[in-house]
Amino acid sequence: xxxxxxxxxxxxxxxxxxxxxxxxxxxxxxxxxxxxxxxxxxxxxxxxxxxxxxxxx
Amino acid sequence: xxxxxxxxxxxxxxxxxxxxxxxxxxxxxxxxxxxxxxxxxxxxxxxxxxxxxxxxxxxxxxxxxxxxxxxxxxxxxxxxxxxxxxxxxxxxxxxxxxxxxxxxxxxxxxxxxxxxxxxxxxxxxxxxxxxxxxxxxxxxxxxxxxxxxxxxxxxxxxxxxxxxxxxxxxxxxxxxxxxxxxxx
Numbered sequence: 001x002x003x004x005x006x007x008x009x010x011x012x013x014x015x016x017x018x019x020x021x022x023x024x025x026x027x028x029x030x031x032x033x034x035x036x037x038x039x040x041x042x043x044x045x046x047x048x049x050x051x052x053x054x055x056x057x
Numbered sequence: 058x059x060x061x062x063x064x065x066x067x068x069x070x071x072x073x074x075x076x077x078x079x080x081x082x083x084x085x086x087x088x089x090x091x092x093x094x095x096x097x098x099x100x101x102x103x104x105x106x107x108x109x110x111x112x113x114x115x116x117x118x119x120x121x122x123x124x125x126x127x128x129x130x131x132x133x134x135x136x137x138x139x140x141x142x143x144x145x146x147x148x149x150x151x152x153x154x155x156x157x158x159x160x161x162x163x164x165x166x167x168x169x170x171x172x173x174x175x176x177x178x179x180x181x182x183x184x185x186x187x188x189x190x191x192x193x194x195x196x197x198x199x200x201x202x203x204x205x206x207x208x209x210x211x212x213x214x215x216x217x218x219x220x221x222x223x224x225x226x227x228x229x230x231x232x233x234x235x236x237x238x239x240x241x
Contacts, residue, residue: 014087021091025098027120033097037090044086051079 100152106222109144110137122222131223138229143195147215151182159217161191166212197228
């Protein structure tokens with residue numbers, strides 16, 4: 001249980017970090033940068049989904 | 058028997074590794090996003106123009122100049138009337154790993170013709186630091202008196218090593234205030 005709480009905390013930090021970066025710097029990103037960040041975001045959430053699927057969630 | 062145990066052990070390890078592989082991939086993606094934001098969004102040379110017309114401030118952030126319409130026409134200020142003093146301030150942020158030498162030249166233009174030099178100067182901006190704030194003013198009383206139904210459009214052209222920022226304003230006549238109605 002403690003492990004999952006830590007996972008949840010980590011995910012919360014990642015998401016809040018992404019939100020902060022998006023609010024602060026997305027205006028200055030080039031089109032390629034935006035596209036790259038979009039692909040990486042999809043990869044991030046897909047990987048997390050697969051990870052938790054493997055854990056039996 | 059030993060071989061079987063070894064096979065199961067290897068299988069368990071590989072399953073665990075594959076399970077963790079997704080976690081590592083997620084962390085790599087997160088770090089990649091942070092890297093993209095830092096390199097593409099944060100690093101570079103950015104400038105902020107602040108214009109104050111009377112008590113009304115206009116802050117033109119660096120992202121404004123990235124828009125297509127801003128590249129051609131610049132920033133437009135509507136509420137400039139003759140008699141107003143238009144104050145400008147300009148600051149450059151050097152977010153690079155090398156020093157930056159900036160030379161700023163500012164001209165006032167009307168119809169594409171330079172009519173006055175407003176500012177000229179420069180300095181060296183250190184790594185990841187801000188330049189001094191460059192300031193100048195446009196005293197509209199010195200400019201041509203606008204007509205009753207339309208004014209002259211002036212452009213303040215800020216140039217810095219090939220980069221140009223245009224702030225345009227149409228000078229109108231001073232505001233006329235109607236006397237308050239009397240109720241008798």
